[in-house]
Structure formats: structure tokens, C-alpha cells
Amino acid sequence: MVLRLSSSQPDFEQQFAAVLTMKRESAEDVSESVHSIVEAVKDKGDKALYDFTAKFDRFDVETYGLRFSENEIETAYNSLTSELLAALKKAADRIASFHQNQMPHSLDYTDDDGVRLGQQWRPVSSAGLYVPGGTANYPSSVLMNAMPAKVAGVENLVMVVPTPDGVVNPAVIAAAKLAGIHEIYRVGGAQAVAALAYGTETIPSVDKIVGPGNAFVAEAKRQVYGKVGIDAIAGPSEILVVADNTNDPRWIAADLLSQAEHDPVAQSILITDDPAFAQSVELAVQNHLRTLPRAQIASASWENYGVIIVVGDIDNSLPLVDALAPEHLELAIENPHEYREKVTHAGAIFVGRYTPEAIGDYVAGPNHVLPTARTARFSSGLSVYDFMKRTTFVECTPESLAAIGPAAITLAEEEGLQAHGLSVSIRLEDIDKQ
Amino acid sequence: MVLRLSSSQPDFEQQFAAVLTMKRESAEDVSESVHSIVEAVKDKGDKALYDFTAKFDRFDVETYGLRFSENEIETAYNSLTSELLAALKKAADRIASFHQNQMPHSLDYTDDDGVRLGQQWRPVSSAGLYVPGGTANYPSSVLMNAMPAKVAGVENLVMVVPTPDGVVNPAVIAAAKLAGIHEIYRVGGAQAVAALAYGTETIPSVDKIVGPGNAFVAEAKRQVYGKVGIDAIAGPSEILVVADNTNDPRWIAADLLSQAEHDPVAQSILITDDPAFAQSVELAVQNHLRTLPRAQIASASWENYGVIIVVGDIDNSLPLVDALAPEHLELAIENPHEYREKVTHAGAIFVGRYTPEAIGDYVAGPNHVLPTARTARFSSGLSVYDFMKRTTFVECTPESLAAIGPAAITLAEEEGLQAHGLSVSIRLEDIDKQ
Numbered sequence: 001m002v003l004r005l006s007s008s009q010p011d012f013e014q015q016f017a018a019v020l021t022m023k024r025e026s027a028e029d030v031s032e033s034v035h036s037i038v039e040a041v042k043d044k045g046d047k048a049l050y051d052f053t054a055k056f057d058r059f060d061v062e063t064y065g066l067r068f069s070e071n072e073i074e075t076a077y078n079s080l081t082s083e084l085l086a087a088l089k090k091a092a093d094r095i096a097s098f099h100q101n102q103m104p105h106s107l108d109y110t111d112d113d114g115v116r117l118g119q120q121w122r123p124v125s126s127a128g129l130y131v132p133g134g135t136a137n138y139p140s141s142v143l144m145n146a147m148p149a150k151v152a153g154v155e156n157l158v159m160v161v162p163t164p165d166g167v168v169n170p171a172v173i174a175a176a177k178l179a180g181i182h183e184i185y186r187v188g189g190a191q192a193v194a195a196l197a198y199g200t201e202t203i204p205s206v207d208k209i210v211g212p213g214n215a216f217v218a219e220a221k222r223q224v225y226g227k228v229g230i231d232a233i234a235g236p237s238e239i240l241v242v243a244d245n246t247n248d249p250r251w252i253a254a255d256l257l258s259q260a261e262h263d264p265v266a267q268s269i270l271i272t273d274d275p276a277f278a279q280s281v282e283l284a285v286q287n288h289l290r291t292l293p294r295a296q297i298a299s300a301s302w303e304n305y306g307v308i309i310v311v312g313d314i315d316n317s318l319p320l321v322d323a324l325a326p327e328h329l330e331l332a333i334e335n336p337h338e339y340r341e342k343v344t345h346a347g348a349i350f351v352g353r354y355t356p357e358a359i360g361d362y363v364a365g366p367n368h369v370l371p372t373a374r375t376a377r378f379s380s381g382l383s384v385y386d387f388m389k390r391t392t393f394v395e396c397t398p399e400s401l402a403a404i405g406p407a408a409i410t411l412a413e414e415e416g417l418q419a420h421g422l423s424v425s426i427r428l429e430d431i432d433k434q
Numbered sequence: 435m436v437l438r439l440s441s442s443q444p445d446f447e448q449q450f451a452a453v454l455t456m457k458r459e460s461a462e463d464v465s466e467s468v469h470s471i472v473e474a475v476k477d478k479g480d481k482a483l484y485d486f487t488a489k490f491d492r493f494d495v496e497t498y499g500l501r502f503s504e505n506e507i508e509t510a511y512n513s514l515t516s517e518l519l520a521a522l523k524k525a526a527d528r529i530a531s532f533h534q535n536q537m538p539h540s541l542d543y544t545d546d547d548g549v550r551l552g553q554q555w556r557p558v559s560s561a562g563l564y565v566p567g568g569t570a571n572y573p574s575s576v577l578m579n580a581m582p583a584k585v586a587g588v589e590n591l592v593m594v595v596p597t598p599d600g601v602v603n604p605a606v607i608a609a610a611k612l613a614g615i616h617e618i619y620r621v622g623g624a625q626a627v628a629a630l631a632y633g634t635e636t637i638p639s640v641d642k643i644v645g646p647g648n649a650f651v652a653e654a655k656r657q658v659y660g661k662v663g664i665d666a667i668a669g670p671s672e673i674l675v676v677a678d679n680t681n682d683p684r685w686i687a688a689d690l691l692s693q694a695e696h697d698p699v700a701q702s703i704l705i706t707d708d709p710a711f712a713q714s715v716e717l718a719v720q721n722h723l724r725t726l727p728r729a730q731i732a733s734a735s736w737e738n739y740g741v742i743i744v745v746g747d748i749d750n751s752l753p754l755v756d757a758l759a760p761e762h763l764e765l766a767i768e769n770p771h772e773y774r775e776k777v778t779h780a781g782a783i784f785v786g787r788y789t790p791e792a793i794g795d796y797v798a799g800p801n802h803v804l805p806t807a808r809t810a811r812f813s814s815g816l817s818v819y820d821f822m823k824r825t826t827f828v829e830c831t832p833e834s835l836a837a838i839g840p841a842a843i844t845l846a847e848e849e850g851l852q853a854h855g856l857s858v859s860i861r862l863e864d865i866d867k868q
Contacts, residue, residue: 087845109535139848139849140849171848207811349828350828355828364828364838375660381826394785404524404797407520407524407525426684
């Protein structure tokens, strides 16, 4: 049964705190199995990939070939309906456009002391995109992970995707082609992550690995971190809808279910100021569930983790929103931008009554890879920044070194690092003589 | 003996590859000890901090008090010489100024489809700064970690520092005061990291933990990651100097030693186009070592890990630089900015003959917390971004939802996520009726 809270109930703070610390995932410890897989790939390269793929995916990738041929990619692409292809193109274009607007600017200026300072942004040279097989094999996810890398300017972008029993979703391959990926390998699991980190005879090593995956993939990413960069490891999806009673309850119910249908441990929360509206939404949820194909999953999520919070005043709900730090926040209220500007912690915000969260999953443009489990307190969604890095620079002239150098010498002496001091003083002495 | 390579020797590629994979650190596995310390702090709070501090720091912090009093902070601040205080202020001001220039801009625009899009940057609410005791107890490090947080707008900034035998460096406390930190706790090690992550009766939990530390501190940060954000875990320092033969070899030698003196496993590399100049630098290194207080450390680093690479042409050294992806890169050459712009992988660049790396350690302004061990291929130095996160937003009008919604429905259907599709189609139906 969905949990119903009211901000006026005496134990509200306690109940709300319990929502904040609700555990929805049981962490499976796969570190030893993953360690042995990673070591095997490091030692045996392609041979290990053949063996693991035969074992886990029941597929003879040695005979078939690890890499998708140009012909296979073309065939997959051409097998799509024109409607699906047009939708993927629309999504790819809009994602590219938003991420282009997100590109950071370099910095280069000379300050009052005469020191020239700046920072230059450069893309990582190579990145690997992990795409899961099975139920989470989504073309939208390919676009959301690949487009920021392309926009950032990553030159070498490769994709790995498991093909259990040899089966692959052509829409995933088509999305890769649309995103400009030409190098796709038929391998998944921890072995694919290890291949991307260390390289094999066939698969090149990359500098950064991104993309969702199961517990083995997540643990493999943790283990290769440091050798390569990785993205954040995401938990089950969440949505928080803040809605007043002038909404159509059927709309809001559909929005809550759009996250619930992802996963039995997904979480959907509604905050509203009207108990009667809350009840209408609950009824509408039950009503939608009667016809939705993924009703079983959505229902499990809603019954076990769904929460409805009735507050006295929508404006007073802001601290609850920031405490929940939701992955997705929908603001179906009056003056939603005023509220939006005050939000401190959220992955992405869907503003106003005509912006269902699902629009952001596919075609809005901002990334759908977002921080979950309250990590929006300190982290952000996937972006061009994840595929770039900054190099700062500084240039002193003899004059500006004379202006700021003495302070550096004083601090170096204090810290007992005399060679640091020497590298400045030896120049200042020569400058003095000039 | 320092390793001497020449790009013209037949086995150069092999030798250079060996430099790239040179191991300078032996990873000590402290995960179990750290796990038990973290659990003890979670369970017992302050009591665990008292016990661990008595055991590891030989200090009765229960009697003395975990938190530094305002009075103690004032006393430490006032004990500094006016010269040291002025140097710290100069550093704090210049670091603040650079990081202000680094602040990102929010985004808010409406695109051709009529969709309003943007992203807003917000600071993390709270951050904890770890400052090591013992030999790495540097006031410059306090400034470099604290100022970006302050500039980013972090409201609650706390510092932890171990005080072995009750001893603390007043310059470290003064630097904290200068950076606007008023909450400082006498605790270190894995127990301090655990306290910052989970909170105790006295120490508040924070959202992000930064700052250098030993193997225990690094492992504790790894273990609490996810509950809180952490910064990158840094390895021993490195410098790569690219210098032509018109430099004073004594200057370049001092620069190489300024990193070598940090740590016996630090690494200093010189790339030059003149074998005679290389020899002069080697002689100058030996000459400096005769008088430097930290000669033993610097000499161990230089003899074991120092490398001199003679290339045919400075311009051809760029691929070597990018392959080394150095923490610090010094360009003591003609037209250094031309070269600098072509660099893809480096933590920070020191441009021209009058910019010793040490100026960046203290007063230049850019951060001295930088990626080591070739991680500049995919990561960046500490910055205001480490203390901020982005929230993207999107707003559709009925018209713009009608423009982009159908593509979202097509993709949701393809992915078998019908509630996603429903949340869009249920709105489009009503829009059609209007």
C-alpha cells in the first residue's frame, strides 16, 4: 500500500526521515568474481572474451567476430521503420543541441599583478560506452551517453553491447550509428568493462567508460577506476511530483507510473496541498494500472515505495524537495519557475503542467542520466563535462614574478620546502640584477 | 641514477612505454581496518573518536574538546609573523580571484521548437576538508581546498585535522580562519572521514569530503563515497619540464627538485633538445642537492624516478607530453603559448621561463590539487565545480509538447515503456481537444 503522510501529523518528521533513509537496493557483493574476470581479460585478452561470452551469453563470438561489421550496422539501421528512425533523429538532434549549449568556455586573462591566467578545456581522447543487453537495452540510453561525448569532441568512441544467444536490438545499433559510433563490439558484463580499460587484441583501451549496467558491470567499473575514468554508478529511478489540485489527476498518475514501471524498486513520490486531489491521483493510478502492460512492475514499485505527502502549503514543500534531492522533479504548480529557481538539490526539473518527465527521457535535450538516491546533493547528470577536462595555466613575466614571488618564497620556507623557494628566488635574483 | 633516454635510440618507444607504466606506489590494503573504524564511528559517534584519537594520536581529545575554540583559533592566527600572514593573505586573495573567474554560468533559453531549456548551478550545502597532520600539514593546502568551496558558495564548511600528541601547526589554523572556516575539529585518519560522512554528536555530517591524506584516509573516502561525494585520490607529485638550451640550467634544476623534494616516490622529468643542456641540468641538480635541507628525499626521487629525455626537436615532443599527461607541465621554451594550446593532457601548465611550478603551489591562483599518475587524461584539478552541481530543466508549452511529444511516444513504445508514452499522449489528447 502506498505510504500516505501529512505534514500536520505529529510524527511527520520521523516518518519523513524514514522515507529519506529507505533502502531500495540490496548490494550484491560480486567483487571477487569481477576481480577474477578482470584479471583474466588482462592476461588473456580476446581469448577471455570468447570464453566469458560463450559462458554468460551462450554465444560463439570467436567464430562470429567480436566487432559488428559495417554491413551489420547498415542492415540494423535499415530495418527500422521510418517513424522510429525519425523519432531517433529528432531525439539525437535535440540532445546534441542542448549539449552544444552546455559547452564550457576557456578562460585567458591577465590580472592586476600582471600574471596571465586561464584554463583550457579539452575532450578526453577516447571513451567507451557500455550498453546493457536484456530488458534495459534502450536506444534512448545510447543517444544520451554517446551524444555528449560526440559534442565534447571525443575522437575515439566505441560501444560494447552483449548479444545473449546472438540477439541484438537493431534500434540500439541504429542509435549508435546516428550518434556517429562505428566501432561496436558484441561483448558485455565485467569482461567488456575490463576490455575497455585494458584493451585486448581487438578492442582498444579507452580513457573513460560510461553507461549503465548490472551489479557486475558496476563493480567492474569501480575496479578499473583510476586506470580509466568512469561515470557515476546509478541506482533505481525516482520521481518526485509537486502538484496542486488544478491538475488533471490522470496526468499526474501517469507521470508517477512512468518511473514506477522502470523497476519494482523505483520510487514515485507525490507532494500536494490537497488531500482530495491526492485521493483522485491514487484512484487514477489504480485505473491506469488496469491497462498498462508493465502493471506488475509499476504496481510493485508504487505499493512498496510510493509515497504521497500532503502539505499545508506548496511553498512550504521546498525543504522536503531539497531533502529528497530527487533524480526527477516535476513542478505541476502555479509559477513553477519561481519555485524552480529556489530548488537546491535535484537531478533535473520538469517545469509546468505540460512537461511530463518522460519528455526528458527521450527528446527534451538535457541528459536523462541523472544522480539517484539523493546523490543530487553533490553530483550532476551526465554532460559534456564528463567527456572533457580542464588544464589551468599561468604565465609570469619578470615583473609579475617579482610582484608575487616573495609571498611564494615565504610560504615555501614555512612549509620546509626549500627547493620550491629556490626555484623562485633563483629567478628573482637574476631579475634584480637586470 | 637518473634515467637518460634519447628519442633517436632504437629502443626508445619501448623505454618510454616503461616510463609510462612505472609503478611508484605500492598499494597498501587497509580496507578491513578502515571498514571497522568507519563502523565504530557510525555506531559509537564521539566515543569512537575519543578512543581512536587516544590510540593513534596519543591525545585525550575527550578532555581537551574535539572542536577548536574561537580563542584557540585567534591565538594561532595572532602567533604568525606579519610576513607569513601577509603571504597567506596574498595567496588567499589570488586563489579566490582565479576561482571567481572560474564560476560557471547558468543557462536559460527557448529553442526553435518552443521548448524552454536550461541548467542552474548550485553549491553543495556542506563540505568537509581533511587536513593531514605530520609532514604534509600545509597551510597552502588548506587554502587550495577551502577557497574553491567558499567561492562556490558552500554554506557549511568544516575542517578536520589530527593533532598528534596535541600538537598543531598554527599556520594551518590561521589559513583556515583566512578561508572563512570557523568549525575545526581535532581528529584525523579514517575516523575523521567517517565522522564527516555519518556525523557524530559533535561533528556534523557533510555532503562532500575533500583533501589529501594517507592510505587510511584515502580508503575511508572510497568507502563513504556514495553516501557523500569525494574528490579524486591523489598519488605522489610529478613535474615534466620541457626546456630548450637557452634556459639557465640552475633554474630548470631547481624546478625539477621542487617536486622531487616532496616525496621519495615523486617524479621529475626533463625533455630537452640539447644533450649538452641536459648534462648541465644534471650537474646543477647535484649542485643544488649539496645545500638543500630535503636533499635526501629529493635525491632518492631523482635517482630512482627522474628521467631526462633528449628529443630531436622540441615541437616533436608534444606526443610525449600528452602520453605522460603530467600533473605539472613547465614550458621553458620559445613561443610557449603556441605549444600550450596544443597540449591535450596535463593538470596545469606553467608557461615561459619566468613561471616556476612552485609559484602555482602557492600564489598564482589556479588550484594546486591536480590529477596525478596520468589521470589528467580524464580528470581535472580541484575547482569550484567540485563544490557545485548542475540541475537541468525543461518546460514545454502545449504547442511545444505537441511538436516534440509524438517522437517521445514512438520511442517509449519501442522501449516497451507504455506509462512513459501515456504521460505524453494523455496530455496531447487534451491539447488536441482545445
